[in-house]
Amino acid sequence: MSVSKSASPRLIAHLDMDAFFASVEQLDRPELQGKPVIVGGDSDRGVVSAASYEARNYGVRSAMPAVTARRICPQGVFLKGRMSRYKEISENIMTILRDYSPLVEQLSIDEAFLDLSGSERLLGPVREVCRTIKQRILTEQGLTASIGLAPNKFLAKIASDWEKPDGFTVILGDRVPEFVRQLPVEKISGVGTRTQTVLKAIGIKTAGDVAKLPLEFWERKLGKKGIDLFYKCLGRDDSPVRTKRRRKSCGAENTFPQDLISVATLKNRLLMQSERVGRDLRRLHSKGRTVSLKIKYNDFQTLTRSCTLDSPTDTTQVIFRTACRLLEGIHLQKPVRLTGVSVSNFEKQPVQLRLFPDQEHLKQEKLDRIMDVIRDRFGEKSLRRGDSE
Amino acid sequence: MKAKIIKEGILDGISKATSIIPAKTGAAFLRTLWLENRDNRLKIMSTDSKIEFFGEYEAETLEPGLLGVQGRSFYDLFRKLPPGEITLSQDQDQGVLLLEQGRRKYKLPTNDSTWFQSFSAFPEDGAVAWSGSHLRKIIDHIGYCIADDDTDTMFFMKMAPVENEEYVEVCGMNWHQFGMERFIHPGLYELLGEDGILIPKPYLLELKKWLTHEDILLNIDGKRIFIADKNRRERLSFPISYDTFPNYSIFLSYFEKENSRMLVDREELIDSLERISLFNTETQRCSYFVFQEQEMVIYSEGQDTGEGTESLNVDYNGDIEQIIFPTRNVIEILSHFHSPEIRFEFTDHSGPCRVTGDKDSDYFVILMPVQIEEETYYTEEEI
Numbered sequence: 001m002s003v004s005k006s007a008s009p010r011l012i013a014h015l016d017m018d019a020f021f022a023s024v025e026q027l028d029r030p031e032l033q034g035k036p037v038i039v040g041g042d043s044d045r046g047v048v049s050a051a052s053y054e055a056r057n058y059g060v061r062s063a064m065p066a067v068t069a070r071r072i073c074p075q076g077v078f079l080k081g082r083m084s085r086y087k088e089i090s091e092n093i094m095t096i097l098r099d100y101s102p103l104v105e106q107l108s109i110d111e112a113f114l115d116l117s118g119s120e121r122l123l124g125p126v127r128e129v130c131r132t133i134k135q136r137i138l139t140e141q142g143l144t145a146s147i148g149l150a151p152n153k154f155l156a157k158i159a160s161d162w163e164k165p166d167g168f169t170v171i172l173g174d175r176v177p178e179f180v181r182q183l184p185v186e187k188i189s190g191v192g193t194r195t196q197t198v199l200k201a202i203g204i205k206t207a208g209d210v211a212k213l214p215l216e217f218w219e220r221k222l223g224k225k226g227i228d229l230f231y232k233c234l235g236r237d238d239s240p241v242r243t244k245r246r247r248k249s250c251g252a253e254n255t256f257p258q259d260l261i262s263v264a265t266l267k268n269r270l271l272m273q274s275e276r277v278g279r280d281l282r283r284l285h286s287k288g289r290t291v292s293l294k295i296k297y298n299d300f301q302t303l304t305r306s307c308t309l310d311s312p313t314d315t316t317q318v319i320f321r322t323a324c325r326l327l328e329g330i331h332l333q334k335p336v337r338l339t340g341v342s343v344s345n346f347e348k349q350p351v352q353l354r355l356f357p358d359q360e361h362l363k364q365e366k367l368d369r370i371m372d373v374i375r376d377r378f379g380e381k382s383l384r385r386g387d388s389e
Numbered sequence: 390m391k392a393k394i395i396k397e398g399i400l401d402g403i404s405k406a407t408s409i410i411p412a413k414t415g416a417a418f419l420r421t422l423w424l425e426n427r428d429n430r431l432k433i434m435s436t437d438s439k440i441e442f443f444g445e446y447e448a449e450t451l452e453p454g455l456l457g458v459q460g461r462s463f464y465d466l467f468r469k470l471p472p473g474e475i476t477l478s479q480d481q482d483q484g485v486l487l488l489e490q491g492r493r494k495y496k497l498p499t500n501d502s503t504w505f506q507s508f509s510a511f512p513e514d515g516a517v518a519w520s521g522s523h524l525r526k527i528i529d530h531i532g533y534c535i536a537d538d539d540t541d542t543m544f545f546m547k548m549a550p551v552e553n554e555e556y557v558e559v560c561g562m563n564w565h566q567f568g569m570e571r572f573i574h575p576g577l578y579e580l581l582g583e584d585g586i587l588i589p590k591p592y593l594l595e596l597k598k599w600l601t602h603e604d605i606l607l608n609i610d611g612k613r614i615f616i617a618d619k620n621r622r623e624r625l626s627f628p629i630s631y632d633t634f635p636n637y638s639i640f641l642s643y644f645e646k647e648n649s650r651m652l653v654d655r656e657e658l659i660d661s662l663e664r665i666s667l668f669n670t671e672t673q674r675c676s677y678f679v680f681q682e683q684e685m686v687i688y689s690e691g692q693d694t695g696e697g698t699e700s701l702n703v704d705y706n707g708d709i710e711q712i713i714f715p716t717r718n719v720i721e722i723l724s725h726f727h728s729p730e731i732r733f734e735f736t737d738h739s740g741p742c743r744v745t746g747d748k749d750s751d752y753f754v755i756l757m758p759v760q761i762e763e764e765t766y767y768t769e770e771e772i
Contacts, residue, residue: 001527350675352715353739353757354564 021050167272181208253340287312390454457500517576549585649707
């Protein structure tokens with residue numbers, strides 16, 4: 001006799017550390033506890049990387065210009081940030097998560113998905129597992145985290161943000177349809193300002209409003225994005241938890257101490273940034289096909305330009321020349337406060353080998369390798385290109 | 390100028406003449422088809438300033454003369470007319486060519502005959518005869534290997550005598566493919582001189598359209614290459630190129646040593662690759678060749694297309710375990726061979742591979758494999 005067995009629902013948890021960088025600073029320097037701590041805004045020209053909840057009470061938010069943060073929160077403690085320390089704690093947290101599931105997808109330094117489906121017989125009720133994870137992070141690392149538990153990644157991520165800080169929100173079973181119905185569309189990942197404008201124009205405010213219209217309508221209106229939006233608004237998302245994530249881009253950017261207007265000086269900065277990107281790519285044994293240039297004017301208007309190459313590269317000179325070509329294509333209208341160079345498009349790409357090697361390319365590759373070896377041994381500043389300042 | 394012609398007798402000539410007229414040109418002279426009528430012959434001439442076409446056809450001369458007409462519009466009209474007699478006459482007062490066929494009458498604007506520049510005459514002295522079908526086959530064998538970029542030094546077919554040998558060798562290449570054919574032709578061997586000649590790819594394609602199974606005459610006068618049919622009724626000429634062709638002996642030397650070899654049934658491999666190519670994608674157009682003793686497994690996969698795997702019996706002797714090739718390139722190469730069995734000679738998994746066939750003993754192609762970049766995974770970036 002065969003027994004029909006319905007597939008058990010997925011159980012996905014999303015963990016998000018609370019004001020991670022700022023909380024680590026408060027942990028390591030107890031005198032900062034209870035004070036508005038702002039990381040990444042130690043100079044007026046930077047942007048805020050993280051703000052403690054005390055600072056958020058003043059309206060300070062991530063990605064806010066430091067100068068604005070200083071204005072609205074003059075009593076804030078502005079710190080440069082210690083990436084190596086944050087990484088160390090992040091690794092400890094990920095190790096805790098892996099005690100509960102082999103399927104952990106690290107989204108960033110302070111965020112991860114866990115697939116806990118089918119773990120109840122082994123670990124007990126999933127809600128208890130999530131509470132235990134939160135408790136262990138607090139006990140072992142001294143930090144609070146928020147967790148969302150839901151049948152998919154999309155809802156789990158929304159849930160973790162629902163009751164921050166130190167929150168635990170569960171959206172499972174019968175709660176899913178009701179929760180989704182009332183969900184404001186701007187909370188849905190992928191709904192940016194442009195889509196919000198489109199939705200507002202047709203009177204759509206909640207996911208429930210979206211679900212009332214047929215799939216074909218959304219496909220016509222927003223294309224592939226419309227299909228994705230429609231299913232999310234039904235609370236459906238089948239994307240798996242991936243233990244390995246493909247790197248999306250590798251970049252370097254700098255906010256300058258003074259705004260720059262000279263193209264020659266900007267190119268010089270691009271060379272330094274291309275060097276950093278190239279070196280990172282080579283360290284990761286990674287090559288990308290798309291080179292992007294980001295320009296931020298002194299009024300914070302941001303431009304990005306990209307160019308996709310015939311074959312993937314990790315060569316500094318190729319990245320630099322491409323970035324320069326992109327810069328030459330921009331008519332600079334205002335002083336520039338930031339430039340950034342990045343390489344992306346790391347898809348597995350077949351490279352057609354050549355009958356004759358490109359001698360100039362081989363020379364540049366050799367130069368990069370030698371420069372990497374010297375810098376590994378004697379430090380980053382031990383060597384610089386003749387045309388960099 | 391006034392002449393009576395039979396459409397079927399000159400349509401082919403007009404088509405050949407028109408095909409070399411540049412698609413986009415501001416110069417009226419280059420858009421022009423020149424028609425010269427004299428002694429019951431109609432000469433049709435055109436040029437793109439480099440390649441020149443000359444054809445001579447039967448006509449009834451009613452009044453001799455020369456005129457130029459806008460080539461493409463003349464051809465478009467001419468080919469749409471029914472078969473039969475057509476009268477061409479020039480109305481010099483109105484500056485038009487009158488084209489009449491029964492109750493059909495057309496007027497086409499003409500160009501001033503003072504614009505006409507003489508076309509190069511075929512140099513009879515030293516001309517050699519050659520089989521048109523053989524040259525056509527060579528262009529077919531080599532043409533697809535030649536680079537498309539006219540700024541590339543590989544934009545040519547090279548034809549040169551082999552020093553201290555009796556062969557003439559013809560080759561063409563791009564950055565990842567090289568084709569060569571050798572043959573014996575003592576007259577041509579002498580005519581080509583020590584360095585041989587370079588023929589740019591577009592001229593080859595033009596030449597291929599023009600060639601038939603009939604014999605042709607070929608000559609070189611120091612500035613131009615001339616090719617005519619054996620009756621000298623039609624001829625093409627184009628300038629000799631003086632670019633430097635890449636030194637291909639560098640990679641030919643890889644095949645002087647003992648390499649891994651595979652013998653495979655040509656048709657079976659083409660059929661397999663045609664099926665496997667269905668699993669290629671926009672960004673992944675390759676097939677993996679994996680060698681397992683006397684068996685070769687071919688496979689390809691794509692995220693949206695799935696995976697295709699086939700196993701073929703081969704005669705393999707070597708130490709290379711896997712090599713990757715662009716699927717369509719291998720199919721194209723194999724389609725230019727006639728041998729039932731094809732030999733692949735691998736120098737390395739990332740080195741050149743030579744393709745030969747016993748029944749195509751004068752011909753081989755060298756192909757470079759593909760390298761797949763390893764996938765890379767997420768790492769956190771510094772702020």
